Amino acid sequence: MLQAAMLKVIQEAGEGVLVLIEGVAAEEFQRSRLTRQEVRRLLNLMAGTLLALPCTTRQALPEIDWGSWQALQHGLASPALDADELAWDAARGLxxxxxxWLRVYRRSEPALFEFRP
Incomplete structure (x- = not known):
């Protein structure tokens, strides 16, 4: 049940990122402080929630790029890296x-996404 809630958080945060960057060019993204901050917040939420999923759930979702999510989480927290550039790249490519893949898994592994009392 907890994993279903976590997967929902991941999906909603990801959809939020896509809404924020829809039709936005990289230069516009760099100029919009509020958009950059919100995209970084949602990406941190996605990364943290993905990486906090139980090991068995992560194993059931092998096509998720776990290494990139872990690298993103570390990169966004690092003062030595350009968090805005990382956020832009992740929003567009990750x-x-x-x-x-979450949509694919929802069809093939529906039990992972079901809320059970």
């Missing part, structure tokens, strides 16, 4: 395939 979020869409993650959401796609």
């Amino acid at each position: 979020v869409p395939p993650t959401l796609t």
Whole structure:
């Protein structure tokens, strides 16, 4: 049950990222402090929640790029790296395939996504 709630958080955060960057060019993203902050917040939420999933759940979702999510989490927390550039790259290159795989897994492994009392 907890994993279903976590997967929902991941999906909703990812959809939020995609809404925020829809039709936005990299230069616009760099100029919009509020958009950058919110995208980074949602990416941190996604990464933290993904990486906090139980090991058995992570194993059931092998196509998720776990290494990239872990690297993103560390990168966004590092003052030595450009968090805005990392966020832009992740929003465009990591979020869409993650959401796609979650949709695939929802069909093939529906029990992972079910809320049970």
